[in-house]
Amino acid sequence: MNSKIIQNHLPPSSKFVIIKLFTLCVFFLCTLAISAQTSYDSQKAALIIRLSDHISWPNGKIKGNFNIGIMGEDSITYKTLKDGEASLKRQNRPIKIIPIKSLSEIDNLHVLFVSKSLNHRIEKISSKIENKQILLITDHCPDPKYIMLNITYNPKLKQSAFEVNKANLMLENLSINPKLLLLGGTEVDLRDLYRTARAELEEEQQRSATQKIEIEVQEKKLVRQLFQINNLIDSTKALQESIVNKELLMLKVSNDLEQQKQEFIQHDIKYKTQQHNIYLKNREISRKIKTLDSLKLIADRNNRVIETQSAQLAINKKHIIYQKKLLTQSITIAMVFVLLGLLLLVVYIRMRLLNKRLRISYDTIEDANIQLELNQKDITELNTNLLETNDSLHQSNENLRIKTDKLEHTIDELKLTQQKLIQSEKMAALGILTSGVAHEVLNPLNFVKSGIDLLKDSISDLTQAHLLEHEKEAKLESIKELTNHMETGVERIDNIVRSLNAFSRSKENEKVSFSLHDTVNDCVTILEHELKKKSIQLSQNLLASPEMIIGNPGKIHQVLINILINSVQAISTDGLIKINSETKNNLLYLIIEDNGCGINNKDLEQIFDPFYTTKDPGEGTGLGLSIVYSILQEHQAEIYVTSELNKGTKVTIKFISTNDKINPIR
Amino acid sequence: MTKSILYVDDEPINTFLFSKMFGVSYHVITANSGQEGLDILMNNPDVKIVLSDMKMPKMDGIEFIKTARETFSEKNYMIISGFMADSRIEEALSIGLISYYMNKPFNKVEIAKNIESSLQQIK
Numbered sequence: 001m002n003s004k005i006i007q008n009h010l011p012p013s014s015k016f017v018i019i020k021l022f023t024l025c026v027f028f029l030c031t032l033a034i035s036a037q038t039s040y041d042s043q044k045a046a047l048i049i050r051l052s053d054h055i056s057w058p059n060g061k062i063k064g065n066f067n068i069g070i071m072g073e074d075s076i077t078y079k080t081l082k083d084g085e086a087s088l089k090r091q092n093r094p095i096k097i098i099p100i101k102s103l104s105e106i107d108n109l110h111v112l113f114v115s116k117s118l119n120h121r122i123e124k125i126s127s128k129i130e131n132k133q134i135l136l137i138t139d140h141c142p143d144p145k146y147i148m149l150n151i152t153y154n155p156k157l158k159q160s161a162f163e164v165n166k167a168n169l170m171l172e173n174l175s176i177n178p179k180l181l182l183l184g185g186t187e188v189d190l191r192d193l194y195r196t197a198r199a200e201l202e203e204e205q206q207r208s209a210t211q212k213i214e215i216e217v218q219e220k221k222l223v224r225q226l227f228q229i230n231n232l233i234d235s236t237k238a239l240q241e242s243i244v245n246k247e248l249l250m251l252k253v254s255n256d257l258e259q260q261k262q263e264f265i266q267h268d269i270k271y272k273t274q275q276h277n278i279y280l281k282n283r284e285i286s287r288k289i290k291t292l293d294s295l296k297l298i299a300d301r302n303n304r305v306i307e308t309q310s311a312q313l314a315i316n317k318k319h320i321i322y323q324k325k326l327l328t329q330s331i332t333i334a335m336v337f338v339l340l341g342l343l344l345l346v347v348y349i350r351m352r353l354l355n356k357r358l359r360i361s362y363d364t365i366e367d368a369n370i371q372l373e374l375n376q377k378d379i380t381e382l383n384t385n386l387l388e389t390n391d392s393l394h395q396s397n398e399n400l401r402i403k404t405d406k407l408e409h410t411i412d413e414l415k416l417t418q419q420k421l422i423q424s425e426k427m428a429a430l431g432i433l434t435s436g437v438a439h440e441v442l443n444p445l446n447f448v449k450s451g452i453d454l455l456k457d458s459i460s461d462l463t464q465a466h467l468l469e470h471e472k473e474a475k476l477e478s479i480k481e482l483t484n485h486m487e488t489g490v491e492r493i494d495n496i497v498r499s500l501n502a503f504s505r506s507k508e509n510e511k512v513s514f515s516l517h518d519t520v521n522d523c524v525t526i527l528e529h530e531l532k533k534k535s536i537q538l539s540q541n542l543l544a545s546p547e548m549i550i551g552n553p554g555k556i557h558q559v560l561i562n563i564l565i566n567s568v569q570a571i572s573t574d575g576l577i578k579i580n581s582e583t584k585n586n587l588l589y590l591i592i593e594d595n596g597c598g599i600n601n602k603d604l605e606q607i608f609d610p611f612y613t614t615k616d617p618g619e620g621t622g623l624g625l626s627i628v629y630s631i632l633q634e635h636q637a638e639i640y641v642t643s644e645l646n647k648g649t650k651v652t653i654k655f656i657s658t659n660d661k662i663n664p665i666r
Numbered sequence: 667m668t669k670s671i672l673y674v675d676d677e678p679i680n681t682f683l684f685s686k687m688f689g690v691s692y693h694v695i696t697a698n699s700g701q702e703g704l705d706i707l708m709n710n711p712d713v714k715i716v717l718s719d720m721k722m723p724k725m726d727g728i729e730f731i732k733t734a735r736e737t738f739s740e741k742n743y744m745i746i747s748g749f750m751a752d753s754r755i756e757e758a759l760s761i762g763l764i765s766y767y768m769n770k771p772f773n774k775v776e777i778a779k780n781i782e783s784s785l786q787q788i789k
Contacts, residue, residue, distance in 0.1 A: 438748065438749075439721060439747075439748040439749055442748030442769075442770045442771065443677050443680065443748060443770065445770070445771050446680060446683070446748075446770045446771035446772060447679050447680070447683065448771075449771035449772070450683040450684075450686075450687060450771060450772045450774075451683065453687070453772075453774055454683065454686050454687060478686070481682075482686075485679045485682065485683065488679060489679070529721075532721065532723055533721060535723045535724055
C-alpha cells in the first residue's frame with residue numbers, strides 16, 4: 001500500500017530511479033549470499049595461518065621452511081594460502097604451501113589441512129601422521145576422536161569457529177598457547193568421549209559374556225560328544241576282543257578238526273588191521289567149525305560103535321541074563337548111560353563156548369562194516385569233487401584249444417598279409433621303373449624296326465639288275481652292318497626282359513643257390529635309364545667269382561632294386577653310386593654307396609619302420625626298407641646303414657656265402 | 667643343293683640308322699650329345715631343321731633346343747623320343763619351342779612329312 005502511495009506521489013522519472021535502486025539492492029543481497037561461502041573459504045585460510053601460530057613444535061622439528069600441506073578438494077583455501085605464501089612467515093620461517101596427493105608425501109609437513117571431502121578417510125590419515133609431530137587441521141570433522149584442530153562454520157551467525165582436542169595435540173608433543181581459545185575455539189568434551197568409549201566397552205563386555213556362555217554350552221556339548229566317542233571306542237574294543245576270541249576259537253576248532261582227522265586216519269589204520277584180524281579170525285572159526293564137524297562125526301561113529309556095542313551088550317545081557325541074572329544086566333546099562341551123558345555134556349559145553357566167540361566176532365565185523373560205509377561215503381564225495389574238477393579242467397582245455405586255433409588263424413592271416421605287402425611293394429617299385437624300362441626297350445626296338453625298313457630297301461636295291469659289282473658289295477656290307485645293329489637291339493631287349501623276369505620270376509618261398517653278382521647286374525640293367533636320366537655315374541667293383549648265396553633270387557632282387565632306387569632318388573644331379581663286394585670269413589659283403597643328400601640321425605633310426613617315409617604322399621609307400629629288412633632277416637642276412645647329411649649314404653649287406661656253385665639258375 | 671638337317675641322339679646306332687634312312691634325301695649331320703649339337707650348329711649355318719632325342723645325359727632335348735634357339739631362332743626344331751608326351755613337351759609345343767613331337771621307333775613316312783612341311787614354312 002505504501003509503495004502505491006509513493007508511486008502516486010512521485011513523478012514518472014523518479015519511478016525509474018526506484019526500480020533501478022531496487023534491482024541494485026536485489027543484486028547486492030544475492031552477491032552477499034554467494035559471497036558467504038566464499039568468505040568462509042578465505043576465513044579458513046586465515047584460521048589455518050593464525051591457529052598454527054598458537055601451536056609450538058618440539059625443538060628441532062622446524063628447519064628450513066614452515067610446510068603447510070593441503071589435502072583434498074579445496075581449491076579456494078589452497079589458492080588463498082598460495083597467494084599469501086610469499087608475504088607470510090610463521091614460527092620465523094618462510095611458509096611453503098604444498099598440495100598433497102598421497103599420504104606418502106606428508107613426512108616433512110608441520111601442518112596438514114584435510115578438506116571436508118576426505119572426512120570419510122580421517123581415521124586412516126590420523127593413524128598415518130602418528131608420531132610425526134604434524135598439526136592436523138580438519139574441516140567439519142564429525143568424529144572428535146581424530147581431531148586436533150577442527151574448523152567449523154555457523155551459517156546462521158555467518159561465523160567460523162574451531163574445536164581443539166588437547167589430548168591428541170599433546171600425544172604429538174605439540175603444545176598449545178592458552179590464548180588459542182580466545183580466538184573463538186571450544187574444547188572437545190573429553191568426558192563425552194570417555195562416556196561413549198565406556199559405553200562401547202560395556203557393550204563389548206556384554207557381548208564377550210554372552211560369547212563365553214555360548215562357549216560353555218559348546219564345551220558341554222563337546223564333553224558329551226567326547227563321552228559318546230569314548231563309549232563307541234569301548235564298544236569297538238569289546239567287539240575287537242570278541243573277534244579275537246572267536247578267531248582263537250576258530251583256531252582251536254581247526255586244531256580239533258586236524259586232530260579228528262588224525263584220529264580218523266588212525267582209526268582207518270586200526271580198521272584195516274581189525275579187518276585183517278577178522279579175516280584171520282574167520283579163518284580160525286571156519287577151521288574150528290571143521291574140527292567140530294569132525295568131532296561130531298567121531299561122536300556119531302562112537303554112537304554107532306556104542307549102539308553096536310549096546311547091541312552086543314544086549315546080546316551079552318541076554319547072555320548075562322542068562323548067565324548072571326537081571327542085576328548085573330541093569331548095572332551095565334546104567335553105566336553105559338552115565339558115560340553117554342558125560343560125553344554129551346562135554347560136547348555141549350564146548351559148542352556153547354564156540355558160539356559165544358563167534359557172536360563177539362560178528363559184532364566187531366558189523367562195527368567195522370559201519371565204519372567202512374562211512375569211509376566209502378567220504379570217498380564217494382571226494383570222487384564227485386574230483387569229477388567236477390576234471391570237468392572244469394576239460395572246459396578250460398577246450399577254451400584253450402579254441403584260443404590256440406584262433407591265434408593260429410590270425411598268424412596265418414598275418415603271413416598272408418605280409419606276402420601281399422611284399423608283392424605290392426614290388427609292384428610299386430616296378431611302377432617307378434616302368435616308364436624308364438619302356439624307354440630302354442624302345443631304343444633297341446628302334447634298332448630292329450628301322451633296321452628292317454632299311455634292309456627291305458637294300459634288298460629291293462640288290463634285286464635291280466643294273467648294279468655294278470662294287471655297288472653290290474657296298475650294299476651287302478651295309479646289310480651286314482644293319483643286321484649287326486639289329487642283333488645288338490635284340491640282345492639289349494633280351495637282357496632287359498630277362499632282368500625284369502628275374503625280378504618277378506621266383507615263387508614265393510623257393511630257395512635256390514644263385515649268384516649275387518648276376519642279381520646285381522640285373523638290377524643295374526633295369527635301373528640303367530634312371531641312372532642315365534640323372535647323369536649318375538655307376539662304379540661297379542665286384543669280385544671276379546660269381547659269389548653264390550642261398551635264398552630267393554626274386555626277393556633279393558627286390559631288396560637291391562629298393563636300395564638302389566633310394567640311392568638314385570637321394571641324388572639330385574651328377575651323382576655317383578658305388579657297388580662293391582667283399583668276402584671275409586665265409587661272409588659276403590655287398591656295399592652300396594651314394595653321394596646323395598644323406599639321411600639325418602632322427603630319420604636314420606626309423607628307416608626300417610613300416611610306413612615311415614620322408615617322401616611326398618604317393619611317391620613312396622614307406623614299406624620299401626621295412627620289407628628289405630624282413631626279406632634279409634629271412635635270408636639270415638644283416639643290413640647296416642650309415643649316413644652323413646649332404647655327404648651320402650652307405651648301405652652294407654652281410655650275406656652268408658655258400659659258393660658251392662651247384663644248381664645256379666640261368 | 668640338298669638341304670642340311672641335324673639329328674642329335676646319345677645312341678650311336680640311332681644316329682647311324684637315321685643317317686641311313688634320310689641320307690638319300692638330305693644332308694644329314696649327326697651328334698651324340700646336346701653340346702656336340704650346339705658346336706655343329708655354330709659351324710654349319712646352312713642347317714635349317716634340327717631333330718633331337720629327349721632323354722640324354724647332361725643336357726636333355728628341351729634344354730638343348732632352348733639353348734640353341736637363343737642363338738639360332740630362325741631354325742625349325744622337333745623332338746623324337748621313346749616317351750609319351752609329358753607336360754614339358756606339351757608346353758614346348760604350345761609356346762612354339764618345337765614344331766613337332768614324334769615317337770620312337772622311327773616312322774619314316776611321318777618324319778619325312780614333318781621335315782618337308784617345316785622346310786616349306788621356312789621358305
